Amino acid sequence: MPPTDRFEWFLETVSNEVMPLSLSSDRQDNFHADIHDVPLGPVTLSAFEFSPMRAWRSAKHIRQGDPEGYQLVLVTQGSLRVSQEGRETLVAGDFVLSDTSSPMLTECLSADGPIHALTLHIPRSVLPLSPRRLGPLLVHRLPIQEGTTAILAEFLRTLFGQAAHCGAEALLSMGSATVDLVTACFAQHLQSLNEAPVEARSQLVLQRIRHYIEHNLPDPDLSPRTIAERHNISLRTLYTLFDGEPASIAGVIRRRRLERCHDDLARPEMDHRTVQAIAARWGFTHPATFSRSFRETYGTTPTEHRAHARQHRRTDTTEQAQP
Structure with missing residues (x-):
């Protein structure tokens, strides 16, 4: 895209393909952005690269369109300051979870170069954990140094890097595996897997069994x-x-x-x-x-x-x- 058209293209693309929102940037005259999507059946993995900017989603935006899900963002370069539901956190190199159904402000910051992030778009309906149960994890930094978060981060990096060498059917099965890993990760951060609701544990086992049958x-x-x-x-x-x-x-x-x-x-x-x-x-x-x-x-x-x-x-x- 010509430099003068890039910012408007990015705003239009994200608003139409992801969810309605507003953007501002002090680099609109030479804005840089790149988006790659990997469809994974029940979820979608997106790699974003873009210039520093601010993004906000108001109640009006939510009324215009809401995917009714969560965005789990792994910030791989730069940092994000996220505000939602009266909470605020600054994330660099880790995960942060947000809800598409609540107003939100995100500041994308980088001293030099663009921001890089892997974003997993998760419909609320595919997670066996209830919104009430997941509430404490929203706008909360999820470190990736150890445990299931470390496994999930490495899995998503590898999945994005190898997606071009996988067929559609293989990527579909990877979607089920991704939901399993995300559920286990969230459950661990909600104290432990054993404390997750009985229904959540049952759904997780059921998903694993279906995945095992398929293979x-x-x-x-x-x-x-x-x-x-x-x-x-x-x-x-x-x-x-x-x-x-x-x-x-x-x-x-x-x-x-x-x-x-x-x-x-x-x-x-x-x-x-x-x-x-x-x-x-x-x-x-x-x-x-x-x-x-x-x-x-x-x-x-x-x-x-x-x-x-x-x-x-x-x-x-x-x-x-x-x-």
């Missing part, structure tokens, strides 16, 4: 018993965790395996593999059981689904070739 679908030995043993809980506790879920744990495993098979059978690069080989690839050891489950779920056999997908591809190719 072990090809294992034919994946079962409720092996999952319970892997997570050091009883089978009864495992079944209780899934009581309020739409499907039992066995149902989740079966559905995700069937979905992977359904996708593979329609992919042209998998045409050289037999139906039985694709089923085995995703943990089905009995062809008859796989075929019956597939038909009950999709209303067609695996072979018919594959044939339909091939016919659809041929039709698309023919139509594209026609003038």
Whole structure:
């Protein structure tokens, strides 16, 4: 962007893509800004680099648009002075947490060069900790020298650095892992993980189990018993965790395996593999059981689904070739 347009571009971009706010800077004539986003499914990681400035979010801004979440900022260069809910803190090199639903003032300070920050945008709905429970952490410096905060900081740095080498599916699974780490980090700062609400601990374990299932679908030995043993809980506790879920744990495993098979059978690069080989690839050891489950779920056999997908591809190719 031309130097004279950069500040307005940054204000417009942040207001439209993140949340409405106002900005001021004594370097508007030669403002510098750079933004990189990494979508992680339930959360988004953003790397910001910008010239010193002031940002404020009023009640009017909140009425104009509110993502209803939190921003966890890791300041990697420069410093931030954040004011919200009657609190104020100065952060350099550490984390600070803020709430998008409350008025806030942020001063971005740097003696020389731009400010650098990694910002994790976290919808309130994905955290198993209630807003009331998280209240004490808002506008509070979270040091990254040790414990879960140190792990989370290094994880986010590595994740941003390696995101370009990961596929969309891998980044989606990283989003679930990120929520787990953030929850553990917040819980530690709220005295200890054992003092977190029972519901929060249950949701954290449930998220870990779903993440484990997703990465072990090809294992034919994946079962409720092996999952319970892997997570050091009883089978009864495992079944209780899934009581309020739409499907039992066995149902989740079966559905995700069937979905992977359904996708593979329609992919042209998998045409050289037999139906039985694709089923085995995703943990089905009995062809008859796989075929019956597939038909009950999709209303067609695996072979018919594959044939339909091939016919659809041929039709698309023919139509594209026609003038």
